[in-house]
Amino acid sequence: MEISRDTISAWLKELQDSICSQLEKADGIAKFEEDNWTRPEGGGGRTRIIRNGEVIEKGGVLFSAVHGDAPAFLFKEQEHSVSLDKDLGKAGNVPQFFATGVSIVIHPRNPWVPIIHMNIRYFEMPASKNGGAGVRWLGGGIDLTPHYVNETDTKFFHSELKKTCDQFNPDYYTKFKKWADDYFFISHRKETRGIGGIFFDRLNESKEMSFQQNFNFWKEVGKTFAPTYCELINRNKNKSFTPENQQWQLLRRGRYVEFNLVYDKGTKFGLETNGRVESILMSLPKTAGWEYDFKPQENSEEEKTLSMLKKGINWI
Amino acid sequence: MEISRDTISAWLKELQDSICSQLEKADGIAKFEEDNWTRPEGGGGRTRIIRNGEVIEKGGVLFSAVHGDAPAFLFKEQEHSVSLDKDLGKAGNVPQFFATGVSIVIHPRNPWVPIIHMNIRYFEMPASKNGGAGVRWLGGGIDLTPHYVNETDTKFFHSELKKTCDQFNPDYYTKFKKWADDYFFISHRKETRGIGGIFFDRLNESKEMSFQQNFNFWKEVGKTFAPTYCELINRNKNKSFTPENQQWQLLRRGRYVEFNLVYDKGTKFGLETNGRVESILMSLPKTAGWEYDFKPQENSEEEKTLSMLKKGINWI
Numbered sequence: 001m002e003i004s005r006d007t008i009s010a011w012l013k014e015l016q017d018s019i020c021s022q023l024e025k026a027d028g029i030a031k032f033e034e035d036n037w038t039r040p041e042g043g044g045g046r047t048r049i050i051r052n053g054e055v056i057e058k059g060g061v062l063f064s065a066v067h068g069d070a071p072a073f074l075f076k077e078q079e080h081s082v083s084l085d086k087d088l089g090k091a092g093n094v095p096q097f098f099a100t101g102v103s104i105v106i107h108p109r110n111p112w113v114p115i116i117h118m119n120i121r122y123f124e125m126p127a128s129k130n131g132g133a134g135v136r137w138l139g140g141g142i143d144l145t146p147h148y149v150n151e152t153d154t155k156f157f158h159s160e161l162k163k164t165c166d167q168f169n170p171d172y173y174t175k176f177k178k179w180a181d182d183y184f185f186i187s188h189r190k191e192t193r194g195i196g197g198i199f200f201d202r203l204n205e206s207k208e209m210s211f212q213q214n215f216n217f218w219k220e221v222g223k224t225f226a227p228t229y230c231e232l233i234n235r236n237k238n239k240s241f242t243p244e245n246q247q248w249q250l251l252r253r254g255r256y257v258e259f260n261l262v263y264d265k266g267t268k269f270g271l272e273t274n275g276r277v278e279s280i281l282m283s284l285p286k287t288a289g290w291e292y293d294f295k296p297q298e299n300s301e302e303e304k305t306l307s308m309l310k311k312g313i314n315w316i
Numbered sequence: 317m318e319i320s321r322d323t324i325s326a327w328l329k330e331l332q333d334s335i336c337s338q339l340e341k342a343d344g345i346a347k348f349e350e351d352n353w354t355r356p357e358g359g360g361g362r363t364r365i366i367r368n369g370e371v372i373e374k375g376g377v378l379f380s381a382v383h384g385d386a387p388a389f390l391f392k393e394q395e396h397s398v399s400l401d402k403d404l405g406k407a408g409n410v411p412q413f414f415a416t417g418v419s420i421v422i423h424p425r426n427p428w429v430p431i432i433h434m435n436i437r438y439f440e441m442p443a444s445k446n447g448g449a450g451v452r453w454l455g456g457g458i459d460l461t462p463h464y465v466n467e468t469d470t471k472f473f474h475s476e477l478k479k480t481c482d483q484f485n486p487d488y489y490t491k492f493k494k495w496a497d498d499y500f501f502i503s504h505r506k507e508t509r510g511i512g513g514i515f516f517d518r519l520n521e522s523k524e525m526s527f528q529q530n531f532n533f534w535k536e537v538g539k540t541f542a543p544t545y546c547e548l549i550n551r552n553k554n555k556s557f558t559p560e561n562q563q564w565q566l567l568r569r570g571r572y573v574e575f576n577l578v579y580d581k582g583t584k585f586g587l588e589t590n591g592r593v594e595s596i597l598m599s600l601p602k603t604a605g606w607e608y609d610f611k612p613q614e615n616s617e618e619e620k621t622l623s624m625l626k627k628g629i630n631w632i
Binding site: 281292293 | 578607
């Protein structure tokens with residue numbers, strides 16, 4: 001049975017509903033506000049923002065489904081993966097892309113609660129205006145950015161992701177964990193953004209996995225997000241913190257801003273293609289900070305955290 | 317008389333000294349800290365940072381002079397402007413570049429005092445390893461980013477820049493003011509970073525101007541910085557402000573961060589070529605903020621400021 005774009009979009013909207021209601025419950029007081037927007041060239045989105053909560057200082061759970069003429073760089077990317085109609089891109093023969101997804105970033109108030117990010121997305125584009133063999137794929141991931149790395153929580157987080165992966169393919173966790181380490185890397189700092197997670201792109205079908213199986217895996221990633229993060233909230237939300245902890249939180253958020261504005265492909269793509277700026281930049285924290293040449297004290301929690309912002313750590 | 321790189325570097329270090337002493341005086345309590353650093357591939361710098369002052373919350377006045385093998389993209393850029401040795405870039409024939417400059421960013425504490433940025437730089441590269449006809453040029457500029465645009469101060473600022481330009485060339489102010497408007501533009505926000513100033517690059521010699529004349533102009537830009545900014549400090553440093561003014565300051569600083577991390581060529585160049593991160597990112601404020609879809613109140617000072625963050629305003 002073919003999985004249609006409408007089926008996928010409808011499922012993502014339900015996922016958005018479910019995640020928002022779980023996050024509201026975990027927060028206790030804040031409610032999501034909703035902005036519906038349309039894209040002049042086709043499609044639109046449902047942006048949901050939560051702020052000034054008991055637990056969540058600022059966050060968003062965004063759904064979008066957009067379509068229209070594919071920008072040139074999108075079909076150039078496909079040249080190696082699919083035989084394209086040779087007149088593709090010429091007048092009257094611009095391929096129509098479709099992309100839908102849910103994106104989440106949550107910045108908590110308490111420095112002991114980690115920042116989290118999730119994205120799952122689906123993309124399709126026929127090889128010519130008239131359809132024919134084109135491309136479609138699934139991408140996504142979940143990654144965690146603790147202000148203070150807590151090894152017990154990190155192990156729990158990675159174990160939950162591994163459980164989800166292992167239900168579908170024994171290689172996925174290892175492969176996608178490495179992908180996250182490589183992707184969420186702040187090259188100029190030689191530091192990972194956080195403790196990673198999983199990241200994958202362009203999943204469709206392979207020798208071992210049908211598209212349907214990958215679709216099921218992808219949905220399960222989406223469902224793994226809320227219970228995992230709510231558990232991390234509940235473990236840490238009542239921990240007391242000092243002004244020094246908050247100062248460190250600002251610096252860690254500064255690094256988050258650096259990653260998102262300098263490296264994140266989704267952010268760059270959005271800003272370059274005239275996307276909805278307020279939705280794209282909802283990922284930025286309410287406040288962030290930078291100190292010249294900050295060095296944590298020896299043997300401090302801050303130094304310990306820095307020492308663990310590395311690729312290739314086996315957390316489980 | 318040939319102007320040597322050593323003459324230029326020495327002059328820039330004196331300028332750095334002079335600017336730091338004028339800024340310390342304007343601040344009243346804070347003193348610059350100095351970090352000397354060397355670049356493994358050649359050269360180094362003298363980074364001076366001021367923080368937690370009476371007026372200046374965070375700022376830097378940076379001198380650097382670096383040299384070595386030119387990265388490939390640098391000599392590719394030259395292909396159209398100079399006849400290059402055809403073996404250029406091959407083993408044993410990598411051209412040696414030299415670049416020196418002073419860069420300044422000052423983030424004040426009081427929201428009524430504007431953020432300022434200045435950079436003046438000199439670049440040279442012979443066309444081949446053995447010297448010969450190569451390139452050299454001067455670049456730079458000064459631009460102002462008020463949290464609240466004050467028309468009197470803006471007029472004063474632009475008039476001072478125009479006076480400096482007019483001493484050397486009647487077209488420079490108009491030309492370089494437009495260049496600043498175009499350069500300091502946050503495309504995704506459709507907003508200028510501030511009220512502009514002047515910006516120029518690749519000045520060497522032209523029909524009307526010798527290199528020596530442009531060098532004199534460039535030095536005068538450097539000397540214009542401190543008295544102009546100190547005047548703006550003195551006019552505004554004692555104005556009282558509210559938490560709402562500080563909130564707005566955080567958002568304006570957030571835009572400053574967006575510009576510097578997404579668009580600024582110096583920042584991108586520095587991060588991509590493995591420059592000294594702490595010096596490059598000294599431009600970022602101690603704190604910055606982002607609010608989802610913030611809209612200033614009608615007829616407020618904030619709304620008035622936003623309405624003036626546009627290209628092409630004739631402030632004089």
